[in-house]
Amino acid sequence: MKYATTFTFLSLLCLLLPFSAHGANDATMSDEQFFTLHSGTNLRSFGGPEVRKLLFRKRGGGAAFGVKQQRLYCKLKKNKQIQWTLSDLESGKIISRSDNATDVFFGASTSKIFVAAALLDKQDGELSKKQLILMTNMIVRSSNPAWKELQRQAGTNGTDDSGRQAVHAFIKKMGYENLRAFQGWMIRQDGTRLHGNELNSLAVAQFLFDTYHNRYPGAEILWKIMHATRTGRKKINKYTPKNIYIAGKTGTYHGPNESKSTIRYNAIKARNHATVFNINGKYYSLTILSNTGRDEDVAVLGGGLMREFLGVDRPVKCRAGDKQDVVGTKN
Helix, strand or coil, X not given: CCCCHHHHHHHHHHHHCCCCCCCHHHHHCCHHHHCECCCCCEHHHHHCHHHXXXXXXXXXXXXXXXXXXXXXXXXXXXXXCEEEEEEECXXXXXXXXXXXXXXXXXXXXXXXXXXXXXXXXXXXXXXXXXXXXXXXXXXXXXXXXXXXXHHHHHCCCXXXXXXXHHHHHHXXXXXXXXXXXXXXXXXXXXXXEEECCEECHHHHHHHHHHHHCCCXXXXXXXXXXXXXXXXXXXXXXXXXXXXXXXXXXXXXXXXXXXCCCCCCCCEEEEEEEEEEXXXXXXXXEEEEEECCCCHHHHHHHHHHHHHHHCCCCCXXXXXXXXXXXXXXXXX
């Protein structure tokens, strides 16, 4: 079974005239309505019981953001082991970014969203039921076996390396710079190896903008599945108010640095979170990549940025060195 051709047509049309299939009323929808595509396909029904039990939108944790958190937030903004990009998804304007927002950090499981997008792009926005089950498990539960299998399916011959090449080709086609989102090491034609799982928050912001605006086939599917991600409770979700739906993908990894030529840390202590959320009818993205090894650092930085720049809760004042820019202007 395949998704209706209407959805594929909408996805292709957006490459010529970018638009958003998401609106201010998303927050007022029931989950059953939200997980129904514009083509009329209901992801929960199409995926069966295994998908239905996973596709529930997540809200913020609503933890109190007090003086202790405010002080840590201001310190974290100066910490070079952490980077962020906060942007307006409608306009592409960057509201705040760290000076090191283009530096390469280890992506960990945050890279899984790019594998999902590469497969959707390859298949013109269509998925089989089995692929939807795998993708839901990869994003919602952060399943590593599903990650490797879907990357193989994104390739031309079902091998690990063809999958890596396909994900890398998708990244190049979309124009994301200083980013290698495939899992593992890719063998190039000359026999040399290229290390994957390398992200920067500015490029991730561009990807989230493109996903919001349906700039590749199947973007709507990934957008909706991200809203059910379960793994953000201790990260940005923690200090997000309970009335805000928050979506995205986390990443966590501790281990040796296998690519010191591109990632400058001796050891990897990745704590990452790429998110999208709706505040007062307007969508934003916030990506934090951290090598501090602490979930709380990501949680506090995310909560502070929301309060300093988006008017969430009581404002935090420690603004310095924020850069203004715009993503999504390449077309």
